[in-house]
Amino acid sequence: NAGVTQTPKFRVLKTGQSMTLLCAQDMNHEYMYWYRQDPGMGLRLIHYSVGEGTTAKGEVPDGYNVSRLKKQNFLLGLESAAPSQTSVYFCASSYSTGLPAGNEQFFGPGTRLTVL
Amino acid sequence: GENVEQHPSTLSVQEGDSAVIKCTYSDSASNYFPWYKQELGKRPQLIIDIRSNVGEKKDQRIAVTLNKTAKHFSLHITETQPEDSAVYFCAASKRVNYGGATNKLIFGTGTLLAVQP
Numbered sequence: 001n002a003g004v005t006q007t008p009k010f011r012v013l014k015t016g017q018s019m020t021l022l023c024a025q026d027m028n029h030e031y032m033y034w035y036r037q038d039p040g041m042g043l044r045l046i047h048y049s050v051g052e053g054t055t056a057k058g059e060v061p062d063g064y065n066v067s068r069l070k071k072q073n074f075l076l077g078l079e080s081a082a083p084s085q086t087s088v089y090f091c092a093s094s095y096s097t098g099l100p101a102g103n104e105q106f107f108g109p110g111t112r113l114t115v116l
Numbered sequence: 117g118e119n120v121e122q123h124p125s126t127l128s129v130q131e132g133d134s135a136v137i138k139c140t141y142s143d144s145a146s147n148y149f150p151w152y153k154q155e156l157g158k159r160p161q162l163i164i165d166i167r168s169n170v171g172e173k174k175d176q177r178i179a180v181t182l183n184k185t186a187k188h189f190s191l192h193i194t195e196t197q198p199e200d201s202a203v204y205f206c207a208a209s210k211r212v213n214y215g216g217a218t219n220k221l222i223f224g225t226g227t228l229l230a231v232q233p
Contacts, residue, residue, distance in 0.1 A: 033221075040125075040225060040226075041225060042122075042205055042223040042224055042225045042226050043160065043205065043207075043221075043223040044223070045220055045221065045222075048220065058220060059117075059222070090159065090160070094219075103148075103165075103219075104150070104162045104165065105150075105162070105221065107159040107160050107161070108159060109158075109159050110159055
C-alpha cells in the first residue's frame with residue numbers, strides 16, 4: 001500500500017514552459033486536492049476533486065489546470081510556467097464519509113518546482 | 117472567505133516543558149479543526165483533530181481545545197521531546213457542497229517548534 005505518491009520529485013522549468021504533475025493514490029479515496037506551500041504562507045489549496053470527472057477551484061487556481069480522468073489519479077498542469085509558481089506542490093486525498101464535518105487528508109511526498 | 121491566523125510563528129522550549137500554539141478562525145460555520153505536523157523536507161501528517169461538537173480532545177502528550185464562541189483553538193504538547201521539533205499547522209474547514217460534498221481546508225501559516233535538549 002503506497003498511499004499517495006507524486007511524480008516527479010523535483011523539476012526545473014524555464015518561464016513559459018509547460019508541465020504536468022501526477023498524483024496517484026491507492027486508498028480508493030473519493031476526494032483529492034492539490035496544494036502549494038510557500039515559505040511563511042502555509043499550504044494553499046489550488047484545485048480539488050470530489051470524484052472521477054469532477055474538479056473545482058480552490059484559493060489560488062490561476063495559472064493551473066487539473067484533470068481527474070481516473071479515480072486514483074489527479075493531474076495538475078501548468079500551461080505556461082511563471083517564476084511566481086516556484087513552490088513545493090503537495091497532493092492529498094481523503095475519504096468521503098458523508099459526515100457533516102471533515103476527516104483526515106493524506107499527503108503525498110511533494111514536488112519541488114523551480115521556474116527560472 | 118475563511119481566514120486562519122496562527123501564533124506564534126516560532127517557538128523554542130526546553131525539553132520537558134510544555135508548548136502551546138494558538139489559532140483563530142473567521143468563519144463561524146467552520147466545524148472541523150485538524151493539526152498537522154511537518155518535519156523538515158517531509159509531508160504534513162495529521163496528529164490530532166477536533167470537531168465543533170467537542171471542546172477538548174487528548175491523545176497521549178498532545179491535546180487540542182476549541183472555543184467556538186471566541187473562534188479559537190489551541191494545540192498543547194506536554195513533556196516535549198526533541199523529536200517534537202517540526203513545523204505545526206492548524207487548519208479549519210466547513211462542509212461545502214459540490215455535486216457530492218467535501219471539506220476545503222484553510223491552513224494557518226505554521227509554527228516552527230524547536231525543542232532544546
